[in-house]
Amino acid sequence: MQDPLDIETRAQNLSAALEKRLGVKGRSLAHRVRRAGRRLPRRIREHAHLLAEADAVRDNIKISRQYDAAQIARAYEHVSDYLATIDRADARRGRILSILAVLAFNFILLFVAFVVFLRMRGIV
Structure with missing residues (x-):
């Protein structure tokens, strides 16, 4: 017991x-x-x-x-x-880096889509 x-x-x-x-x-x-x-x-x-x-x-x-x-x-x-x-500080850093990585990927994707759009229009 x-x-x-x-x-x-x-x-x-x-x-x-x-x-x-x-x-x-x-x-x-x-x-x-x-x-x-x-x-x-x-x-x-x-x-x-x-x-x-x-x-x-x-x-x-x-x-x-x-x-x-x-x-x-x-x-x-x-x-x-x-x-x-x-380690709370390390977990917080990991979350911040994860958010920044998602933002960076989205900006790269947006840039590629913009270049493809310009290419289809014949501007680039």
Whole structure:
């Protein structure tokens, strides 16, 4: 059986890490995990959902006995290790570079279309 205080502290730590590393805010751990969505890999998301479920039922002794303490500890380690590797500044740079790449591609495409149009009109 898991200690409810242990699950609660792990859930709070994970909630804080989700907010710090991904900028995800929410009322509870389950809400934050849902809002993180595809920013988390599938396996990490599954572990985070397990922790959110365990956190939601931590006060109900009969239901909380169904969760394996070792499994919850492993899930917490996997999620916290993954979140520790995320660099928000690098992710922001990646998003900005992605947007700039799309804009550059669109400008090149527009230029090529303009040259083709001029070529068809016989101007170039």
